[in-house]
Amino acid sequence: QVQLQESGPGLVKPWETLSLTCTVSRGSVSGYYWSWIRQPPGKELEWIGYIYSSGTTKYNPSLKSRVTIYVDTSKNQLSLKLTSLTAADTAVYYCARREAFAGYLAFDSWGQGTLVTVSS
Amino acid sequence: DIEMTQSPSSLSASVGDRVTITCRARQNIGNYLNWYQLKSGTAPKLLISGASSLQSGVPWRFRGGGSGTDFTLTISSLQLEDFATYFCQQSNSVPWTFGQGTKVEIK
Numbered sequence: 001q002v003q004l005q006e007s008g009p010g011l012v013k014p015w016e017t018l019s020l021t022c023t024v025s026r027g028s029v030s031g032y033y034w035s036w037i038r039q040p041p042g043k044e045l046e047w048i049g050y051i052y053s054s055g056t057t058k059y060n061p062s063l064k065s066r067v068t069i070y071v072d073t074s075k076n077q078l079s080l081k082l083t084s085l086t087a088a089d090t091a092v093y094y095c096a097r098r099e100a101f102a103g104y105l106a107f108d109s110w111g112q113g114t115l116v117t118v119s120s
Numbered sequence: 121d122i123e124m125t126q127s128p129s130s131l132s133a134s135v136g137d138r139v140t141i142t143c144r145a146r147q148n149i150g151n152y153l154n155w156y157q158l159k160s161g162t163a164p165k166l167l168i169s170g171a172s173s174l175q176s177g178v179p180w181r182f183r184g185g186g187s188g189t190d191f192t193l194t195i196s197s198l199q200l201e202d203f204a205t206y207f208c209q210q211s212n213s214v215p216w217t218f219g220q221g222t223k224v225e226i227k
Binding site: 058106110 | 154156162216
């Protein structure tokens, strides 16, 4: 069973850039689509974007101007950069693998999530 | 974006109860609907994909139904380990969107 683990700073200042890493173990990043998803306190989950192991990306239009997702196949990791942070970016951030089940796409493996608080 | 609306937002139930959660899509999404279980501090778990296909290892008491705009997740006999928050998610079109969640609490 593939395992995902998010890591990064728990506290970031407003207007700074957030950098998170997701390390994949017991499996390979190659050949899969990987997403970042977040959940602000008391709100629904929000899909941030995905990356394929080749580097192809697609982002949520609501965040597109501030988001970059990377993949490093040599380290079996994916990364998220989110710029110009505000309090609205405070959330639990998850990485997840997208898989296809009989043609239906779903996130079949997730990390435990990491809480990021934006505050001065 | 396709808005997903879940109801109820929370419910209280006892072990052994039958529980049904509904999820409504703002537009027709066919069967492109997934259900997840979230427990605090743990990785979210995919329960059902394609509206009704149970994932491997998920107990048979979980059942997904519906198509188009209206979907349900039913737990036929609630167990202690089922007390959690449940989310629906549409995979019909990007950006993929989630319902606001239903918290199932012990009565």
